[in-house]
Amino acid sequence: MTNITADTANSENTVKSTAPAKGLIPLPEKTARALATAGGALTVVSAFLAWTWNDDFPGDLTYYGSPAGLQWLVLIGGALTALFGLASYGVKGLGWLTPAGADAAIKLSALAAFATTWYTVVSIVLELGLLVDLEPGAGVAALVSLLAVIGAFGLPFERPALEGPDPDDTDFEKFKHEAGNRWTTFKSAFASGPIKPARALPAWAEILLIAAVLGLALTVFTYGITTPYQELFVGFLITAGFGAAALNKAGLFARVTALTTRHRNVALVGAFAAAAAFPLTQTDDQYANLGVNILIFATVALGLNIVVGLTGLLDLGYVAFLGVGAYTAALVSGSPNSPFGVHFPFWAALLLGAAASMVFGVLIGAPTLRLRGDYLAIVTLGFGEIFRISMNNLDGTSGPDITNGPNGIAGIPNVNLFGFDFGATHTIAGFTIGRFANYFLLMLLITLIVILVFRRSAESRIGRAWVAIREDETAAEAMGINGFRVKLIAFALGATLAGLAGAVQAHVSYTVTPDQYTFANAVPPNSAFLLAAVVLGGMGTISGPLVGGSLLFLIPNKLQFLGEYQLLVFGFALIVLMRLRPEGIIPNRRNQLELHEDMEAPTVLGKAGV
Known part of the structure; x- marks a missing residue:
């Protein structure tokens, strides 16, 4: 079960109490959790099917048993959903994946797989011109990713019980009040819980973890910068955006931040070593x-x-x-x-x-x-x-x-x-x-x-x-x-x-x-x-x-390739991101406390952010 976040509690609507926990989609909790976990696993399987018989679509998604192009991104989203789902069941060895709870992470990773899958399917139809260009594998992928999202949003969460509007308000003010209530409820569905204390590790093990994280970051950056066609890059943005949000809600980013704070110089040297390796990986x-x-x-x-x-x-x-x-x-x-x-x-x-x-x-x-x-x-x-x-x-x-x-x-x-x-x-x-x-x-x-x-x-x-x-x-x-x-x-x-x-x-x-x-x-x-x-x-x-x-x-x-619509799309994306995360992707602790006043302030604030 997740807690209400500070920004939810700080909304303009006053939280009086907590309503009974239930999901955005009315499903029993066991059914929702099983559906999300199974949907994620089946999404991984669907990536091994052929999605089109026409190899004109970039990436050549015509093979069985061999994921290619956008299918790899769908596979990653499905794998994250399945892993977070298994961690929520308390499977031994997966507890480290969700130090802040699994439910919010399941929702976001399921959205990553769903959005990338449906974007791919729609792109195939639009670029090749006909629905018959799709293989049954594309339909299977679209269906199981949808089931994973339905299960994820059926997971219960603590809903804030908000005060009703003032009887003297105008119709427009009542509408704004109701919209604010809905937005606050929706945000609380993605709230994560407090981060569990990490098990103490030797310094060498923590340094190895930092090296592994930097290697993963280099891999993701290299993949993004070397995407050979536009459909793959858009899919990369979708998967990376929702995937990063899922990892953040699971508490993994906070764990990595704590490690790099304890080993700042090592992290700085390692980051530059990883960056210096980038041109060595390029032949173009x-x-x-x-x-x-x-x-x-x-x-x-x-x-x-x-x-x-x-x-x-x-x-x-x-x-x-x-x-x-x-x-x-x-x-x-x-x-x-x-x-x-x-x-x-x-x-x-x-x-x-x-x-x-x-x-x-x-x-x-x-x-x-x-x-x-x-x-x-x-x-x-x-x-x-x-x-x-x-x-x-x-x-x-x-x-x-x-x-x-x-x-x-x-x-x-x-x-x-x-x-x-x-x-x-x-x-x-x-x-x-x-x-x-x-x-x-x-x-x-x-x-x-x-x-x-x-x-x-x-x-x-x-x-x-x-x-x-x-x-x-x-x-x-x-x-x-x-x-x-x-x-x-x-x-x-x-x-x-x-x-x-x-x-x-x-x-x-x-x-x-x-x-x-x-x-x-x-x-x-x-x-x-x-x-x-x-x-x-x-x-x-x-x-x-x-x-x-x-x-x-x-x-x-x-x-x-968006031409004159590039700045329009880009500006809209910035507005959405700033609305959801006004403190920035990697926030300064002081700024974060100012924007979320109910967050617990540390005894000593850090010096410069990293």
Whole structure:
């Protein structure tokens, strides 16, 4: 049986008592649990059947006994449902799967299998044109996944008994009240219980578990980034989204977080070792190219997290600092379009790009950081547009010939660092590493530097001052904190980190143009997507913006087949996610407590989120 979550208890409707436990679908508990568990197991079996006789559908789902493409995702969803169902029966050896209870996890994993199955079946019919293109296996899969969902939503849960509407309310207010009651009841169906204490393990065993989790994360990331066709990527999003929510409700994410907190340095080193292994798994440089651009975007999002997440300053023109670093490095790296005719070594261009971004951060921040809230946001938005327009006008016609105007600075040479040519293919320990794999490893090193800077800054005295400014600037200044100086340091440091990433981006893309640095367009990086990455990932944490940035770069890149509807679908998905999880994917503990006031506060809050 599950408990009512804090956000349920904190709804605008007051909980008076708890109604009798029953499911959203009226079924006896034993019947519902058996139906969900058996449905999950049968869904696994259905993945081994042929779903279509026509091999024109991507993935070739025409074979018996050999799952392919989307069938593997359905198999994973069904397996999770069956395992969580068996754990709810108390099967020996599966208790570790559900430290926070199994019922909410069963519902979400059943939804993962059901949604992926039906998406696949509908896609087959729409793409091939006829229902007769389906094999009986597709019908079996659709039926058993539906049975699993029916069983899952028949599981009982504690329903909050809410106060009725005021008799004097208007019809519209009564409608809102009733809708709120239904939403609160629905959310309580997915509530998880308290996490059971973990059994004490030796330190080496905990480190091995962290390594296994990182290996699994690398596998999932690699699978997502290398999906060869659009149907598979959409199915991956469905399964990964519901599957991750199921694992979270089961309490497994909380267990992993506790492990990584106890072994922070080991987890950090292991995460970067897993990331460094990614290009070694790729034979196509296309995916390594996508990987290095994801790293650039995620690293810039982490730099913005200092300004937005730690200090609470709304910066809508942050992508301009990325552009300053990129243009500075491009101008001094030997490009034939550069009017200066100099070719600095990469390390000098990198430092110069970071320094130029820092100078611009100070120049922009000094006169504007006395503003607050919306006024500061408008000023930073203006700076972003001024930068883009200025780069367009420095073309020798509207202004001095420095940036070659809209054509940008092209022909930026590859990095050559200590005799290692990043533009050439190398064979190391039997692995062939191409150009983008070289830059991926270089950018990974830059990301590590940015993470170390963020972590040390957040845990320092200045980091505590940033948090104080974010929570209440007036109170912080009353306690002796120089608000202007502290905010200027945050602005300058965030700009510096963006400049580092910009210098690498210039060499990766060969060309720097003004249109790369806008407030909003369909393709990141841009200021709107960077801000969304910080909020979506989790403000004030280290891993939050990295995860959010990775998702917000990868998903638009893979959804280009939607054309003009891409931003519509993407925006709707963000609204839903922010409604369901406003604290972000990887929340900062302080922010989570603010949004869920009934959560029990720990005795000591952690320093910087991980």
